[in-house]
Amino acid sequence: MLENILGFSLLLEQARAGSDSAARELIERFGPFILRVIRNRLDPRLRSIFDSADFSQAVWASFFAMPAQKYQSSSTYSPGLSTP
Secondary structure, three states, X not given: OHHHHHHHHHHHHHHHOOOHHHHHHHHHHHHHHHHHHHHHHOXXXXXXXXXXXXXXXXXXXXXXXXXXXXXXXXXXXXXXXXXX
16 A cells, blocks of 8 residues: 555656656556546436546546645545555
8 A cells, every 4th residue: 555655656746747657657557546436436316417537537637736745644545445
């Protein structure tokens, strides 16, 4: 788990510095997990109206837009969620 968190932080830092390959790897490695969480949390009545991929894109946009310190805080860690 710690390895995934460190890997995520490093890739996010590199992507924010302009690395296209880091951004691509970040999305490839963690994208399926994010999409799975969205689909699990999205009310079934809304699934037929909204595309989960749109929500996923919004999540990625927020990751790239927010300050890196936001993800270094242990208060943002949720023990109920684990990476693939």
